[in-house]
Amino acid sequence: MAKYILKRIALAIVTIWAVITITFVLMHSVPGNPFATENRKIPENIMENLMKKYGLDKPKSEQYIMYLKNIARFDFGESMKQDSETVNQIIARGFPVSARLGVQAIIIALIFGPALGAIAALYQNKAPDYISMIISIIGVSVPSFVLGSFFVQFIASKVDWIPISGWGEFRHTILPSIALALMPLAQFARLMRSSMLEVLGQDYIKTAKSKGISRFAVIMKHAIRNAILPVVSILGTTISNLVAGSFVIEKIFGIPGLGQFFTTSVFNRDYTLIMGVTVFYAMVLIAMMLLVDVAYTLIDPRIRLTKEGH
């Protein structure tokens, strides 16, 4: 197991290097620079000084190597647009906010999504099936900004103790968590429904029934654990998407998370911030994938790693 995790970490470093390189090339192939603006002409000498300050006057190859060296020390550099703040500070400030929202959303999605899917499968082609599939179709097809605005309009403005926007207390997180959770919840429900239907048709379910254990025990002990595997396998991507923050939800509810920087940094050509958030996101994603793969081996013994390492 330890050997496997070490191998995965080594692979992760290679992946992150690839992410850095591709982002760096793409970023610099877009015309413009952080300091050019449309309406204001910056005097030549000031521009030169700025470029020098951030090392942008050096050849691209040198910049690239310098950047790699800094990242090796987990230093993402100084933001070019956010005044006197380093990228590390921005991430340290925004990530806990986004992560809290994301974790709450994931918990909601994980509690209700698979349950909804399992119920749909157990009552296939009956009312509970149709109801949960309508919920999941809404969840998949309605964009989060519509849902967020809808919540603000019809819930936050009517219910006193639920604020329209802001951050700080638990009540601030209720609506955005739900808005964020609905999409993965719907995905989980659909995935769970189809895998549950498949599992319920398996021979070992019949074996379980033939032992005389109750229907409830057959479902809980034999069906759910096998049916949840596909949900677990997409969990890594879903978690990292949620904890890294959502631009839309954070904008609607006025939440100081990390999500907004993914978009604004690109518009601003804030090179260091673009690199910072992208690489950070890649790291979160890779960490979650590893975590999920380890969790997977706990649920499915067939892919459990033996001591011999195969």
Added chain:
Amino acid sequence: MGKLLEVKDLAVSFQTYFGEVEAVRGISFHVDRGETVALVGESGCGKSVTANSIMKLLPMPPAFYKSGQIFFEGEDIVKKSEKEMQKIRGDKISMIFQDPMTSLNPTMKVGKQIVEGIIKHHGLSKDEAKKKAIEMLDLVAVPQPEKRVNQYPHEFSGGMRQRVMIALAMVSNPELLIADEPTTALDVTVQAQILDLMKQIQDKYGTSIILITHDLGVVADMSDRVIVMYGGKLMEEGTTHEIFKNPKHPYTRKLLDSVPRLDMDRSESLHSIAGTPPDLYKPPKGCPFFERCDEAMIICKDHMPEKEYHTNSHYSCCWLNHPMAKGATEGSEI
């Protein structure tokens, strides 16, 4: 020896989108204590439906009991509720399925799967249950049972998994074991081992077995009596000796002709039965074997023959065996 199981005029159908499929159409048979009865026939003739309806394991709907009774120890299973059936399943009647590769839960340790039923039925403690699981694995000759009990199904070979299935089925010492093609998915040498094991266990516990198979070799080896099923009906029934030595129904004869025998002349060729079984969505009015039978007569088309007893234990359902049909030939009218 008294009757353990008596099936009377059982008919089971499936309600489908296109109409009713009559899978089992009025069959009657019985199983005595301690005997092995083979239910023989080709695919789609209603064998497995019969087996599953004894356990009430068919999904209802679409399946439903159209008529008949299934008396087990004197009580009618057809009338029993799901709760009452749960007490019988795994405790008094157990089942072994065809494919050992898919019949065990891949995410549960085999030991736990073996004792799950007996824990439910007899409330064993954790330690007792584990001891019982090891004992059962030992009984079915799985080597190193103490170690194997904590392993998962994927760590077992096909033959070993079928042994686990037998252990699972026998753990509560059931009165009746239904084996639905228990050796079909196994290779021949393993087949023989599994059959031996089943015989040993039967000798030890006196369990009655319903053996469902299309393999007549298995039948000859295992069973006391044979029931030949075709198109949802029973065609012939008799002791194994009677069926093999003196088959009375043309279908039984054709089944026997399609199996290689050691005493066969090398020049003799094996015969397959041409055609396919009837569509039970619209079952034929007369003898279901009519279309594939070389000896069919006009009466066979529209009239199902009655049982004709040859001995106390041997009957067949064929117009050829009707007292008035003696000497009749193909195509002749009665």
